Amino acid sequence: MKVERQWNTLERDTAQRMEAAARFIGPGKQVKVEDVVPLLEAVVRPGDKVNVEGNNQKQADFLAEALCKVDPAKIHDLHMVQSSVPLAAHLDVFEKGIAKKLDFAFGGPQSGRVATFIREGKLELGAIHTYLELFGRYCLDLTPRVSLICAYEADREGNLYTGFNTEDTPVIVEATKFRKGIVIAQVNKIVDKLPRVDIPADWIDAVVQSPKPFFIEPLFTRDPGLVTERHILLAMMCLKGIYGEYGVKRINHGIGFLTSAIELLLPTYGEELGLKGKCCTQLVLNPHPTMIPAIESGWIEAIYCFGGELGMENYVRARSDVFFTGPDGSLRSNRALAQTAGHYALDMFIGSTLQIDQYGNSSTATANRVAGFGGAPNMGCDAKGRRHSTDSWLKCGREVPSMNELIGDMPRGKRLVVQGMETFGEGRAPAFVDRLDAWKLAENAKLDLPPVMIYGDDVTHLVTEEGIAYLNRCADLETRMAAIRAVAGYTEVGLRAKPEETKRLRDDGIVKTAADLDIDPDTATRDRLAARNMRELVDWSGGLYNPPARFRNW
Amino acid sequence: MANWSKLQTRSFLESSARDRAIGLVDEGTFTELAGPFDRMSSPHLVALGEAVEFDDGVVTGVGRIGKRPVFVISQEGRFIGGAVGEVGGAKMVTTIDLAIGFADELRAANPKIAPDELPLVAISFETGGVRLHESNAGLLAHAEVMDAFQRARGKVPVVALIGSRIGCFGGMGFVAAATDVIVMSEFGRLGLTGPEVIEEEMGKDEFDASNRALVYRTTGGRHKYIMGDCNFLVDDRIAAFRGQVTELCKLPVGDFEQFRRIGSAALVEKQMRAVALAAEMQPKDAYDVWRRAGNNDPAGLGDAPVDDFRKQAQRLSV
Numbered sequence: 001m002k003v004e005r006q007w008n009t010l011e012r013d014t015a016q017r018m019e020a021a022a023r024f025i026g027p028g029k030q031v032k033v034e035d036v037v038p039l040l041e042a043v044v045r046p047g048d049k050v051n052v053e054g055n056n057q058k059q060a061d062f063l064a065e066a067l068c069k070v071d072p073a074k075i076h077d078l079h080m081v082q083s084s085v086p087l088a089a090h091l092d093v094f095e096k097g098i099a100k101k102l103d104f105a106f107g108g109p110q111s112g113r114v115a116t117f118i119r120e121g122k123l124e125l126g127a128i129h130t131y132l133e134l135f136g137r138y139c140l141d142l143t144p145r146v147s148l149i150c151a152y153e154a155d156r157e158g159n160l161y162t163g164f165n166t167e168d169t170p171v172i173v174e175a176t177k178f179r180k181g182i183v184i185a186q187v188n189k190i191v192d193k194l195p196r197v198d199i200p201a202d203w204i205d206a207v208v209q210s211p212k213p214f215f216i217e218p219l220f221t222r223d224p225g226l227v228t229e230r231h232i233l234l235a236m237m238c239l240k241g242i243y244g245e246y247g248v249k250r251i252n253h254g255i256g257f258l259t260s261a262i263e264l265l266l267p268t269y270g271e272e273l274g275l276k277g278k279c280c281t282q283l284v285l286n287p288h289p290t291m292i293p294a295i296e297s298g299w300i301e302a303i304y305c306f307g308g309e310l311g312m313e314n315y316v317r318a319r320s321d322v323f324f325t326g327p328d329g330s331l332r333s334n335r336a337l338a339q340t341a342g343h344y345a346l347d348m349f350i351g352s353t354l355q356i357d358q359y360g361n362s363s364t365a366t367a368n369r370v371a372g373f374g375g376a377p378n379m380g381c382d383a384k385g386r387r388h389s390t391d392s393w394l395k396c397g398r399e400v401p402s403m404n405e406l407i408g409d410m411p412r413g414k415r416l417v418v419q420g421m422e423t424f425g426e427g428r429a430p431a432f433v434d435r436l437d438a439w440k441l442a443e444n445a446k447l448d449l450p451p452v453m454i455y456g457d458d459v460t461h462l463v464t465e466e467g468i469a470y471l472n473r474c475a476d477l478e479t480r481m482a483a484i485r486a487v488a489g490y491t492e493v494g495l496r497a498k499p500e501e502t503k504r505l506r507d508d509g510i511v512k513t514a515a516d517l518d519i520d521p522d523t524a525t526r527d528r529l530a531a532r533n534m535r536e537l538v539d540w541s542g543g544l545y546n547p548p549a550r551f552r553n554w
Numbered sequence: 555m556a557n558w559s560k561l562q563t564r565s566f567l568e569s570s571a572r573d574r575a576i577g578l579v580d581e582g583t584f585t586e587l588a589g590p591f592d593r594m595s596s597p598h599l600v601a602l603g604e605a606v607e608f609d610d611g612v613v614t615g616v617g618r619i620g621k622r623p624v625f626v627i628s629q630e631g632r633f634i635g636g637a638v639g640e641v642g643g644a645k646m647v648t649t650i651d652l653a654i655g656f657a658d659e660l661r662a663a664n665p666k667i668a669p670d671e672l673p674l675v676a677i678s679f680e681t682g683g684v685r686l687h688e689s690n691a692g693l694l695a696h697a698e699v700m701d702a703f704q705r706a707r708g709k710v711p712v713v714a715l716i717g718s719r720i721g722c723f724g725g726m727g728f729v730a731a732a733t734d735v736i737v738m739s740e741f742g743r744l745g746l747t748g749p750e751v752i753e754e755e756m757g758k759d760e761f762d763a764s765n766r767a768l769v770y771r772t773t774g775g776r777h778k779y780i781m782g783d784c785n786f787l788v789d790d791r792i793a794a795f796r797g798q799v800t801e802l803c804k805l806p807v808g809d810f811e812q813f814r815r816i817g818s819a820a821l822v823e824k825q826m827r828a829v830a831l832a833a834e835m836q837p838k839d840a841y842d843v844w845r846r847a848g849n850n851d852p853a854g855l856g857d858a859p860v861d862d863f864r865k866q867a868q869r870l871s872v
Contacts, residue, residue, distance in 0.1 A: 225567075225568075526565075526568055527560075527564070532565055532568065533565075533567070533741075539859070543857075549765045549766065549767035549768060550764050550765055550766050550767070551766060552766050552767035552770060553741055553766050553769075553770050553774070554740050554741075554767075554770050554771075554774065554776065554856065554857075
């Protein structure tokens with residue numbers, strides 16, 4: 001039956017709010033710093049879904065702090081829907097009773113407080129997502145009513161330049177604005193002419209020049225000086241036993257030192273193995289400084305970026321054959337598109353984890369921290385919707401003995417999902433455990449599920465100093481568990497390995513030690529790194545890389 | 555044993571105390587004295603239930619550069635941050651005394667002995683100073699090393715090499731200052747109070763220890779070179795440190811006085827002028843002093859490759 005109703009209530013409601021806010025918004029949509037809190041009180045209503053832009057890199061920090069200053073008597077019970085909550089202000093809104101519910105993807109430094117607040121009933125958790133999953137929900141059931149975003153510059157009309165750190169901005173603005181939501185931007189500077197327009201002015205409702213430039217974290221900078229010989233051994237095994245073995249071309253590297261070591265070994269050990277041009281040619285990756293030697297040695301054809309990385313601006317600009325740059329020359333990163341490429345177009349994800357259980361499930365959660373997922377699970381899984389093929393994807397799938405149990409004789413590939421870590425991590429904590437701390441966290445923070453970063457059935461390869469476990473070659477769970485035990489060293493899981501079983505797995509090519517791969521651990525030395533310190537990265541870049549102060553030892 | 559030729563191209567910053575010691579002198583000439591097989595470790599650490607090392611974190615021994623016997627002391631930062639305790643300190647003092655005794659012996663046997671055949675002491679510092687687990691004994695060791703320097707003065711030159719991870723801080727910063735010559739790389743750091751301690755005591759506004767660029771331009775090799783706190787700035791290679799020591803080995807002991815930064819009435823006056831300048835300038839940053847020394851583009855100079863830096867840097871004169 002046809003309903004009788006008004007079909008533009010959102011539009012009318014927005015118009016009402018904007019009318020209340022009109023006196024704070026000047027020409028060019030500009031708002032004075034001192035008017036930001038009253039502006040927020042005018043446009044935000046109790047119970048609204050509100051997005052504060054911020055991820056693991058750039059932060060709309062000024063607006064986040066302004067939101068903490070609104071009167072909780074007027075504005076309360078907000079439902080925060082945002083990528084991450086790394087700033088104190090992101091949690092302060094819950095402490096003050098301004099916000100009530102949270103849907104997010106990544107915790108960062110505040111993840112301990114998230115767990116505490118949930119337990120104390122100050123915060124009601126919707127769900128922990130991956131980035132792409134959350135962005136998907138922005139466009140469906142978690143559409144922000146008001147979004148507080150950040151950009152480098154605005155012009156006199158309100159067009160925005162997000163440039164190098166475009167990151168999440170397009171998806172937030174698109175989801176908000178096209179469902180009649182309100183978008184407020186903080187910018188570092190208001191200028192006459194932008195280098196390029198990333199977000200058009202008519203998608204923006206108000207602009208404020210923040211007193212300080214927005215905070216940005218150089219999260220993907222790894223000092224080569226801190227790469228250990230253990231990292232180098234693992235990296236050599238990965239290059240020979242996985243990159244070379246499968247001829248993997250399209251890759252995402254996680255954030256840890258293992259992948260930094262791999263990046264720094266490409267021009268040296270990788271070339272010794274003859275892999276240049278055959279492996280690691282296209283990447284979905286932030287502009288990692290440790291990639292500079294590989295790029296300069298001609299390994300890399302293309303890199304698509306989730307976000308920027310402080311200090312890499314000029315280098316990226318000067319390497320436009322490799323990076324995606326705008327007509328103005330600067331990088332355009334885009335997290336949603338990078339995650340899409342990461343989910344569908346990668347042949348391999350390789351990263352590290354904190355804990356892995358006897359079945360191969362892995363998690364970065366600890367008992368008292370709601371760390372969240374970020375983007376790793378989008379890439380650290382087999383994309384079930386993938387329909388194009390590559391050699392490495394087909395080879396990895398062909399090696400799965402149980403494939404026919406589900407789809408008969410139909411051939412299908414499989415993404416390589418590699419987890420590499422030392423059997424004992426920081427503070428001598430075992431990486432292999434019987435039961436993940438994620439279970440305890442689920443209990444402590446009242447979660448429906450233990451937060452698992454990568455499920456065991458998605459992991460195809462495990463790499464430790466003991467060797468590589470080719471889990472994709474295991475016919476059943478029993479074999480997988482035996483292969484995991486075989487590389488788990490002296491952890492409680494590893495101590496249950498039986499020598500005769502491990503020998504059988506090595507004979508079958510399911511487990512390979514460094515010796516099986518013909519790698520002498522004594523040759524895993526730092527001399528092999530293409531750059532051994534930050535200075536050498538700068539030298540490789542021809543002076544184009546400009547490391548943040550905290551990474552300079554000169 | 556490490557391959558000597560390979561060691562030469564190795565980063566000094568990244569090398570262990572033993573590799574530095576072996577690589578510093580001529581190939582195959584290094585003999586370790588009171589080495590790990592002699593198992594001289596700290597009784598204090600045992601009493602505290604802490605792990606020990608059989609060389610107590612200091613490598614001592616003797617080798618040759620050309621005809622010159624070179625007594626080497628090399629501290630290992632990976633063992634308790636290179637902190638100096640009773641046993642390690644005693645090894646340092648004894649090594650210097652061995653060099654002095656040997657010099658006396660050689661001179662007695664041959665009064666006309668060529669200057670480049672007489673011993674030299676080289677100390678590769680990597681330490682935060684006293685080992686707090688055995689603080690009294692450790693402090694005493696600092697004093698004894700300085701005392702040994704006084705005995706060596708005019709007889710055996712003492713050369714400090716600073717370019718390792720931990721730098722040279724705490725009481726050992728004083729000890730290094732009391733040597734005849736200081737050779738640093740740009741990654742070497744020399745000072746009294748370490749950056750973290752300053753931040754803890756005075757606050758982040760006074761000194762942000764996480765700002766490595768600030769830390770290095772305040773305590774690092776380039777700044778110390780401009781200030782005259784170190785005499786030579788070399789590349790971060792064992793061969794580069796070795797090359798500088800080899801040059802110094804050609805000089806008679808009397809020539810080493812010219813390199814000293816402290817230890818005479820004239821030098822005290824010079825130090826006082828530097829203090830007066832600091833009071834007058836009230837510098838907010840090391841770069842202010844670089845500019846005062848005649849470097850118009852301190853930031854550019856700080857960023858330049860070390861070779862260009864050496865060519866262009868104007869050193870402060872007071």
